[in-house]
Amino acid sequence: MKQKIVILTGAGISAESGIQTFRGAGGLWEGHRIEDVASPDGWRRDKELVLNFYNLRRAQLLTVKPNTAHEALVDLEKNYDVTVITQNVDDLHERAGSSNILHLHGELLKVRSSLDESLVYEWRKDLVTGDKCERGSQLRPHIVWFGETVPMIEPAQRISAEADIFIVIGTSLVVYPAAGLLHFAPDHSRKFLIDPHADELSASVPNLRIIRASATKGVPELVKMLMDA
């Protein structure tokens, strides 16, 4: 039976594709306070602002491409049973060709009813006020905002608990519950953290190796090492 690899990715894996990470630029996200554009309160206050914000993100996503880090992860599937758990709302893992992807924080190329969460639609163009679901309520981005529950966290925890190898790439590990997944990996599993700014968080995590490198450098090297093993 193939060993199980679970990969938790964050904004850092898409940075070299040209998508800005969240933290760093003075706490602002493309010039906005996160609570204005990524919370139910922000949505209640100003739907136009929120829709425009995600329209820009969606349009930009359609102009960028997966990088060698997204691509290298696909190679692992030849020898391992691989699940990618991503906090990213982009579709770069899909476009690179990964087979099992769980989106913890939603997807930019989907929208959903603001009345009924189960009504989800593929969406590539701009979303505007007046765009409605089949039950007549305003459509909103299919994104998990701050203060909302994370519906995929339970399957993500179950999968993490079965990992033989757990790889974390490009996340500041500050947003919970996603950041806690590393602690669901069994103590005996081998763990790797690839991030150029990784801190020392990690003394408390057994079997963790920190690789301080950008994703496009660190991921292909780690994949090669795991494929040669």
Ligand code: OAD
């Ligand atoms: P952050 O912006 O918090 O962290 C990005 C991480 O990527 C940092 O640790 C950087 O050091 C690292 N990084 C930067 N460039 C890199 C590169 N070239 N290669 C590898 N790593 C690099 O992003 P997340 O941890 O993903 O939620 O943020 C978590 C969540 O907060 C997001 O999913 C988003 C946000 O609010 C929602 O949208 C719901």
